[in-house]
Amino acid sequence: MPSLVLGPLLRHVDKVSATIWVETEAACRVSVTTGEHGEPALLGQATTFHVRxxxxxxxxxxxxxxxxxxxxxxxxDDAVVWPEADSTRPPSRIRTAGGSEAFSVVFGSCRYATPLAITNEEQEDFPPDALDSYSIKIAALPQEQWPDALVLLGDQVYADETTETTKKYLAAHRDLDKPPHDQLANFEEFTYIYHQSWSDPNIRWLLSTIPSSMIFDDHDVIDDWNTSSDWRRKINATDWWADRIAGALGSYWLYQHIGNLSPEELREDPNVALITGAQDGYDDLRELALEADRNPSSIRWSYRRKWHTVRLLMIDSRAARSLEEGDRAMLDEEEFSWVEQMLIDAGNDGIEHVLVGSSLPWLMPPAIHDLEGWNAELVRRFQGRRIGRWAEKIRQAGDLEHWAAFPNSFDRLGAVLESLARGEHGKAPTSLLVLSGDVHHAYVAEIVEPKGITSRIYQLTCSPVHNEVPHPMVQTFKIGWSKPAVA
Known part of the structure; x- marks a missing residue:
């Protein structure tokens, strides 16, 4: 009898539909059923597809x-594998949007690893796992107090900062003296890290009952991913990058991306049909990932979720960048035009609360915002000269790659948000909320200028879910929010 390796994950949920993702030990028929008494009623069914x-x-x-x-x-194959026979947690359930109650969203980013995968020595450097703790908390609450959606804004796994447990696994399979050393190198290693992160019993239950929306950030692939054209040239010159990016984006497509899509989008996506219909979808998946790295317009990682009076627009702020100096943008023209249209559609549809998911914060502490803009201008103005090279080194060393480091993109996103807030595209929403993570810092910032906007525009940042906050970063943000910096 086949067994359940990972999942179930409750993914896309709207007013009338849902998707549920699983990984199994062998090929089989997967059925989702309901009914506590008598004959179970079939909700949905699928045959597994195979990838390496x-x-x-x-x-x-x-x-x-x-x-x-x-x-x-x-x-x-008709044998119940979830819930587990000895489970003491509440039953997993699908709660569709469209009710009269308030819609609640929980969000965050940067979950280094499940506590079960970290040694006692490593645990000393980490605070408790907030997602793990939250799962325990809500399992004891009435279902009416559970959130309606979980938004995970990047670094669901860490490909470049591996645990001691992972290092031992890697060392058993290849020579760690060769690049990329103790970082993840290929597709199989990425599947291992997803298993490590999502096998935690508390996380499995949470992801089975709260619908999740996900997007990658740099550590899902590699630190500083797509910081600049200089970074791209250097990484492309290595002999290990092709396997790394193929493994990173291929596994992301399997474990995160397809669950972000609605049933209609799944049916219309040719990549879904190609990979799930193959005897072994690995070659097609690898080519999809490599082409996505070479040509960002070959796939759209951004997406939207429609939750009754709430809408989430999740933006890919990593893979869709335009990086050549002189044409540098957080999103290339095709992607940015799509984002603008989706936001305008939300206004025209009368959405009350518009959420914009971006792994990287749009609004940063003022001093850091100015530093990133200044650095970007130095690189642009003195490209190829000593000052430009110096500024580029600072950019990469200091992670100066947020929206402020792409000034035109920062302004462009602000312009469309402000146009919605002024009611230029239908009735102005009650709120426009940019949800972000990345910076190992939690804060709320509000746009109070220009005058004439009737919506509240907030930047909400929550990070990390489970990671350390280095002391220099704490001091940097204290300075960034200080009165002299804000003035």
Whole structure:
């Protein structure tokens, strides 16, 4: 009998549909059913697809009622594998949008590893895992107090900062004296790190019952990913990057991206049909990942979620960049135009609360914002000269790569948000909220200028979920928010 390796993860949920992702030990039929008494009712079913020895399924559930609550179980070839027989947690359930209650969202980023994968010595450097602790907390609460959505804004896994447990696994399979040393090198190693991160029983239950929306940040691939054209040239010159990016983006597509898509988008996506329909989808998946790295317009990682009066627009602020100096942008023209149109559509649709997900904060502490803009101007103005090279080194060493480091993009996103807030595209939303992580710092910032906007525009930043906050970073943000810096 096949067993459940990972999952279930409750992913896309709207008013009438849901998707549930699993990884299984062998090829099988995956059924999602409901019914506590008597014959179970089938909600959805899928046959697993195969990628290099791994088996996955994304089960589509449709025909649900808006605002409904549906407990479910998972069966592999008719044998119940979820919930586990000895589980003491509440049943996993699908809660659709569209009810009359307030819609609540929990968000954050930067989860280094599950506590179960960290040695006692490593634990001394880390605070408790907030996501793990949150799972324990809500399991003891009435379901009415559970959140409606979980938004994970990057660094769901760390490819470049591995645990001692991971290092031992890597050393058993290859020579760590060769690049990329004790960082992840290929697809198989990425599957290992997802298993390590998501096998935690508390996380498995949380992800099975709260629908999750995800996007990558740099550590899902490599630190400073796509910081600049100089960074790109250097990384492309290595002999290990192709396997690394193929493994990173290929595994991201499998473990995170396809769950971000709606049932309609899944049916229309040719990559989904190609990879899930192959005898072994690995070659097609690898080519998809390599082409995405070479040509960002070949795939759109950004997406939107429609939650009744709330809408989430998740922006890819890593892979879709334009990096050549003189044409440097957080998003290339095609991607930015799409983002603008999605925001305008939200206004025209009368959405009350518009959420913009960006792994990187749009609004930073004023002093840091000015530093990043100044650095970007030095690199641009003195490109190829000593000052420009010096500024580029500072940019990469200091992670000066947020929206402020792309001044035109910063202004362009601000312009479309302000146009919505002024009611230029239908009724102005009650709130426009930019949700971010990355910076190992939590803060709220509000736009109070220009006058004439009727929506509240906030930057909400929450990070890290489970990682240390280095002392220099603490001091940097204290200075960044100090009165002299804000003045």
């Amino acid at each position: 020895g791994h088996h996955y399924a994304l089960v589509v559930v449709e025909g649900l009622e808006p605002g409904s609550l549906t407990p479910y179980d998972v069966r592999l």
